[in-house]
Amino acid sequence: MAASPPSDRRCALVTGGGTGLGLAMAERLARDGYDLTLASRDPAHLEAGSQTLRAAGARVLTVRTDVRSESAVDELMHRIREEYGRLDLLVNNAAGNFVAPAEAITPNGWRAVIGIVLNGTFFCCRAAFPLLQERASSAIVNIVAAYAWMAGPGTAHSAAAKAGVLALTRTLAVEWAGYGIRVNAVAPGPVHTEGTDQRLWTDGEVTRAVTRGVPLGRFGTAEEIAESVAFLAGPRASYITGQVLTVDGGQWLGTGLLPLLRPEGPTTPARRTSQDGHPE
Ligand code: NAP
Numbered sequence: 437m438a439a440s441p442p443s444d445r446r447c448a449l450v451t452g453g454g455t456g457l458g459l460a461m462a463e464r465l466a467r468d469g470y471d472l473t474l475a476s477r478d479p480a481h482l483e484a485g486s487q488t489l490r491a492a493g494a495r496v497l498t499v500r501t502d503v504r505s506e507s508a509v510d511e512l513m514h515r516i517r518e519e520y521g522r523l524d525l526l527v528n529n530a531a532g533n534f535v536a537p538a539e540a541i542t543p544n545g546w547r548a549v550i551g552i553v554l555n556g557t558f559f560c561c562r563a564a565f566p567l568l569q570e571r572a573s574s575a576i577v578n579i580v581a582a583y584a585w586m587a588g589p590g591t592a593h594s595a596a597a598k599a600g601v602l603a604l605t606r607t608l609a610v611e612w613a614g615y616g617i618r619v620n621a622v623a624p625g626p627v628h629t630e631g632t633d634q635r636l637w638t639d640g641e642v643t644r645a646v647t648r649g650v651p652l653g654r655f656g657t658a659e660e661i662a663e664s665v666a667f668l669a670g671p672r673a674s675y676i677t678g679q680v681l682t683v684d685g686g687q688w689l690g691t692g693l694l695p696l697l698r699p700e701g702p703t704t705p706a707r708r709t710s711q712d713g714h715p716e
Pocket residue numbers: 451452453454455456457458475476477478479481482501502503504528529530531532533552579580581582623624625626627628629630631632
């Protein structure tokens with residue numbers, strides 16, 4: 437099939453857009469008038485996400501893609517050019533994560549997370565560049581997490597990957613500004629999604645402990661994260677590039693002692709150490 441002439445409407449690609457925060461972002465962008473492309477591995481996720489979006493009147497292309505594969509990502513961009521003839525916004529949202537102490541992360545587990553989050557984000561940015569630079573103005577929003585710059589116990593692989601994505605965000609913002617491409621990041625705080633409820637906020641006790649560390653006193657909603665993505669993507673952010681917008685209810689503002697002020701207090705005492713720093 438030959439490439440289409442550019443569509444009249446703006447087009448956005450959301451990786452991992454069939455579920456969780458990605459789907460909320462796609463729904464929010466559809467309300468702003470974007471045509472959507474959703475890309476991820478599981479056809480059931482893509483089908484469910486596209487049904488939700490089409491029910492709301494959006495035009496949707498789904499492309500089964502593993503972002504770890506450079507050739508699959510190249511094919512994804514080819515399909516977008518065929519279908520829409522343009523790309524105005526890339527949201528790198530796809531991620532894989534699991535909580536484990538660093539010493540328990542296997543080389544395969546490490547490679548999987550780095551492969552999806554860091555390599556996948558770079559492959560998508562690189563392959564989207566020819567389409568994005570054809571627009572007078574276009575944008576990339578990378579989804580990171582505050583443990584990219586704070587310590588996130590149990591997330592050595594994911595923290596390293598997200599830190600890499602943050603560095604990539606700042607570098608591309610500078611390199612691609614001359615092409616009219618703004619590159620920013622959103623760092624969500626804790627939000628219940630199907631993925632995180634299986635891997636991170638696994639039960640009520642964990643949820644309560646996390647909530648105690650959030651000054652606003654609650655988890656965020658997918659819609660609140662999606663709103664920030666829509667803001668950074670749109671004309672109200674036309675002079676913003678290379679920035680990270682943290683949307684976390686104040687969780688990471690250095691409030692490690694906040695749980696002391698909350699009735700239930702902290703739950704996990706640190707292993708005791710002597711004054712010279714060695715375990716007792
Ligand atoms: P989620 O429900 O687990 O969604 C992850 C998405 O990524 C899924 O749609 C999955 O679809 C896709 N994906 C995974 N591996 C992929 C691959 N190799 N290629 C293509 N797609 C792949 O997670 P979420 O909670 O919505 O999180 C979305 C983003 O927000 C992630 O970047 C996450 O790190 C970030 N974040 C979330 C929270 C939170 O509390 N929810 C907090 C901080 C940051 P398939 O299974 O179909 O491939």
